[in-house]
């Protein structure tokens with residue numbers, strides 16, 4: 001069993017590899033990822049139409065402070081849909097979810113189960129960045145959540161994955177802690193739902209990486225079993 005230092009060292013090598021030891025190319029990488037992601041977003045006219053309908057939303061005060069409205073991105077026919085919490089700084093600047101370091105880590109976690117960003121759809125509970133990345137307020141969630149419900153309806157995934165406690169609690173209307181939400185199959189309107197860590201949390205607590213990788217295997221296994229049951 002590796003101790004904490006060994007785990008930290010392992011994570012660092014993994015993370016180091018993720019950035020290919022060239023931190024200075026990060027901006028270029030992000031530009032590349034943005035271009036690649038834009039090329040796969042919103043081919044479906046119903047999602048495109050829905051984005052147009054809501055992209056100027058001012059239903060809560062975050063509409064005034066955002067740089068960009070962050071709708072969602074990915075394969076509009078995805079079998080696997082991820083739901084995060086809210087846009088961060090990079091996402092607010094680029095208008096695309098999960099493009100910063102947490103997004104790069106999510107890409108790597110997907111690769112662990114042989115998936116790419118192009119295979120999945122990703123959206124957040126909130127479409128606009130809360131100032132200083134604070135937690136979403138209940139009134140913001142209440143106003144914004146119907147947009148996510150509609151996105152889920154349009155994508156109609158076989159399996160939903162909530163990234164982090166905030167996404168899990170709000171989708172399941174539960175107050176359970178993350179540890180109680182993980183490693184179980186929940187139901188969101190007849191769609192199976194699994195809750196795992198938010199990638200930003202793993203960046204803060206790298207010792208949780210092993211558990212996050214186990215969750216990814218659990219997600220893959222559930223997706224495969226959904227295939228076998230049609």
Ligand code: SF4
Pocket residue numbers: 057058059060061062063064126127128140143144
């Ligand atoms: S966070 Fe949601 S409800 Fe608030 S302004 Fe943005 S889109 Fe509208």
